[in-house]
Amino acid sequence: MRTHELVLQWIEKQLSDGDLALGGRLPGERAMAEQLKVSRTSVREAVRILEAMGVVRAGVGSGKDAGTVVIAEPGSALGSTLRLHVATRHLPVADIVETRVLLESWAAERAQVGVPELEEAAELLDRMDVAPDIDTFLALDARFHVALAQAAGNAVVSAMMASLRGAIENYAGELTGNLPDWNATSSRLRAEHRAILAAVNNHDGGKAAELVAAHIQGFYKEAGVGANPSPS
């Protein structure tokens, strides 16, 4: 077993045993190295992996943002991993979109009415109406979909759904600017969002799921993703 894996194992055990909790700080790299009788290099390699997994965040200096802190951001980590695999041509973009439709439909159907996430989703829709540019709009759009997914109460589904979107963010983003009429697209998307939210609040999960599926598929289809897997 390689040295950095030993360090990983040790840290994972600390987490499993509860000796290290969310928001907690890992010992300094030099301290860990001495404690585990390994070099600082090996400790750092382990920390890098955990960072890539979204399990810790490393910060220099001193104060609250300093040191290596335990966080919980599986979404961005999974997204990076998927993005790399898309780059290797092993994961087709069409499969990413299809899976996103699957997860998000499921979440929409099971969204709990009255949870804070839905209120946040409604607020995000209002802000999207006055978004000054496309990037702002897309950022709010991402948060809306995540909030909707979170309303279903399954953290794994939420994380995966967010990661799927993130994995093809740039890919789809490039094509968004080439849409024939962004204002028209924006209006349609916003109307669809409100219809989805209305269906959820009306306890019509089935309809919400259908609308979400159509919404996502329509967007990617219009952007040309999936239909043209080799844009270069």
Add this chain to the structure above:
Amino acid sequence: MRTHELVLQWIEKQLSDGDLALGGRLPGERAMAEQLKVSRTSVREAVRILEAMGVVRAGVGSGKDAGTVVIAEPGSALGSTLRLHVATRHLPVADIVETRVLLESWAAERAQVGVPELEEAAELLDRMDVAPDIDTFLALDARFHVALAQAAGNAVVSAMMASLRGAIENYAGELTGNLPDWNATSSRLRAEHRAILAAVNNHDGGKAAELVAAHIQGFYKEAGVGANPSPS
């Protein structure tokens, strides 16, 4: 931007541009360091991250297993990430199981009849009938479920499904040994497997999906996962 992220970016570009394909070799660590004008340390940190993502595999010595080779194993990588987040208590085991049911039901419903994966699945069932011990049985069981998921033709769903199982493998494995009557459980599982496969081959996707959902939920329920989230 940190140095190792620069290296990551460079490698990702090589992949995106097709200059580096699946099965291809990265330049040696020393060569990359010189080419990118960074230290070997930074190169190694980047390689570690890619390795954790299941994008590359590093091997010492010389010959076919040597060097850093581009692979495509998102399943194990995602599984490790999820396992760590389960350790931080951020991802409940119940959510993992629920998501697995979701993905696997979907896959069972859309499994293509006649693809090689289904033949492999059938063969795995025969081997499970004569499995000498629990570990062998569970290993074959895992491969059966993966093969079934692959028959649906969505690489992302297959990878995620495999990773979900892997994330709680040890967790569930500990409890498996404590089952009251393993022979009875084994017989039941094998019968359910054959019923699922029969439904798929009979073009009854709906029934296959139902059977898969019941199969998975039944197993974890019997093993005590989800009902007792704090086994320690």
Add this chain to the structure above:
DNA sequence: CTTACCACTGTGGTCTAACCACACTGTAAT
């Protein structure tokens, strides 16, 4: 007493240079 400055401390980030184990390759001795 208040304020501004500044050395101090501990954090992660980076680099260099060396050595190791490993697995194959070519060559030389048998």
Add this chain to the structure above:
DNA sequence: ATTACAGTGTGGTTAGACCACAGTGGTAAG
């Protein structure tokens, strides 16, 4: 022809140094 072995290039690991950064606390100037 076979065997033994030095050579080569790979990743794995280590030690030690220096950097930028951000708070802390003491100290000198006002």
